[in-house]
Amino acid sequence: MGKLNTIYDAAIIGGGLGGLTLAIQLAKKGKSVLLFEKESYPFHKVCGEYISNESVDFLESCGIPLKALNLPQINELGISAPNGMYIKHPLGLGGFGISRYTLDALLKEQALLYGVNFYEECKVYTCSFHQNKFALETSKGLFTSYYCFGAYGKKSNMDVHMQRKFVQEKKRGKQNYIAVKYHISIDFAPNLIELHNFKDGYCGISKVDDNRYCLCYLSNEKNLKDHGGNIKTMEQELLYKNPHLKKIFTQANFLYPQPLTISQIRFEPKTQIENHVVMLGDAAGLITPLCGNGMSMAMRASKMLAHLFPSNSEDIQAREDFEKRYQKQWQETFATRLTIGRIFQTLFGSERITYWVLRCIKPFPKLLTQLIRLTHGKPF
Template sequence: MKKIAIIGGGLAGLVSAVRLSRMNFEVLLFEKRQYPFHKVCGEYLSNEVLDFMNREGLLPTNYDFPQINKFQISALAGQSLTMPLDLGGFGISRFVLDDFLANNARESGAQIIENTSISEVAFIENQFELKSISGEVYHADLVIGAYGKNGVLDKKLERNHLNYEAPFIGVKHHIKTDFPRDLVALHNFEGGYCGIVAIENDQFNLCYLGRREDLKRAGSVEEMEAQVLKVNPFLKSIFENAEFVHEKPVVINAFSFRPKKLIENHILMSGDTAGLITPLCGNGMAMAIHSAKILSDTIAEHASSEQWDRQGLEAAYTARWNATFKRRLWVGRKTQSFFGSKWSSKAALLVMQRSPWLAKKIMKNTHGKPF
């Protein structure tokens, strides 16, 4: 039986673990934390994945997840636009979804090794040797990198995106508030934007992308929110009228949306580790799930012989990933440049208001095609 090691237990890693285990591969998944846990994420899942998730049994059935069919966007001064979402989606927390998928992976036969960070991966004589920070050594025939926006392996692999500034931070709160449960909103502030969407248990996800420099200048997340985010009257109202469920937010520091190489030293990257999509023009959760499907299908197709068709596998995965995501990532990076400042966000909003066709086109790019 061929052994596959998956580094990282987010959506891409967990969906890969479930599917590959069902295909009778021996799967080891390494996760640096212990399930269940919260993580920075918009927690809005596009309906592009719905049929796939239902077919594969990858969604919990004991929750009534909010159905989202409207979108609102606002500029810094409070000008706003609300429009329907043709495809739409639903809200679900990563605390619930990741834990469900981890249990599903175990039931499918995967071995999940929690509280373990892989710090080194060597490719020697067509085999991989993995070393954890605490010194354990593991071996595998194939390795998938699904450790998220950044990780210790990025430095070891000297990945190219590390040569550029990583100017962004991500912050997530769970709140209780009076807000429509069929609406996902994206509110601009200087240097970033904040999303709010309903999730399970009558709660809402409040998650924003900001600048490291603003956090450094303010000295704390709370002070940055007061100085920067609350300039937008929509955000001021949300922050001042919400009940915050957790004492502290979840924060991720220092990341960028620079392009990344899909394969590094024969490690197959998936999800955010392969390419991070901007919140304004894509759904990172859906992209992670879809990339896991593409990768697991491609692995199955190239593993029929005693020896891996590694060259064929890598070429096929690259072609499929680029055909599915390359343009979506490019559009996201370009669209982001029009938002996150007082004047550009106002101008972009005015253009969208005056051109419903363009607004619809932009919204269409935030959702992929069902698969």
């Protein structure tokens, strides 16, 4: 099925927010773009589904009519310690809620409108760089492009194929994370996002489209192993110790037959370029969900790339310059946020530390405002 004689300007591996928005912008610039997504739209994804308002203008520019969609606007944050101690705070810039099921499918429609060559249910197996071109081997045949972008998320066969350093390093159960997501219906303030901590994990809840709520948590793998690998048992014996979580889990009406889960999530630093494959989104660096901002980071990186993309894809010199400038901009824009995310994750990882952090912050609301600001960017 691959068109062997066509050399595309760009091939994008992964149709999440980073890949879809990059495809739209490059196609708008008149580039020939291939996009490969192994799943079929619409589909659910493990994600908290809260998007910072920094991305509103950008998403509108990609053709998503956010205002017309009348999405829940979220402007308050509630945080609790594992023992239930709770603080509430305004969210500053704030955000909105939309399910990935809805958003990714809307972006896919836009990508098709702009003429992106879209291959759904198409997994990329290998990509190799030779004589200024990439050859991609996929489940739908072979393709060739001048540029190749890795927008394949936090964990993919592509990381193994490229022998990325973080894949080689074995991590023990405490540094590997699992995530679980549900859509629920519940009586809960539509403008509020809550983050409830439990031992070695935290769980977020906020409203999305279609009058549902997203309930999503992250925990280390050890917690699950300690509960016999059974999610329900772990929830009842661990998450329910936080009275806020017990209330939510016991009052909610769960809308999926099964939870959506992912495992082996890790937050160590990654490289942004691997043998000329240019990474964006989670493939370039995964921010801890505690900072609630990975989606905006993926989209912001796509904007950087579309802006820097060379006018002539065949120009060998331009590639070097493009790679250097992207790496520099990426580090300048995201490195601090990622480090802060990692620090927050350690602070919120322990039962006792979480309690004391919240107790110390409570009398200083301005400090909390500053901390929230550090994890978010300016509108782009």
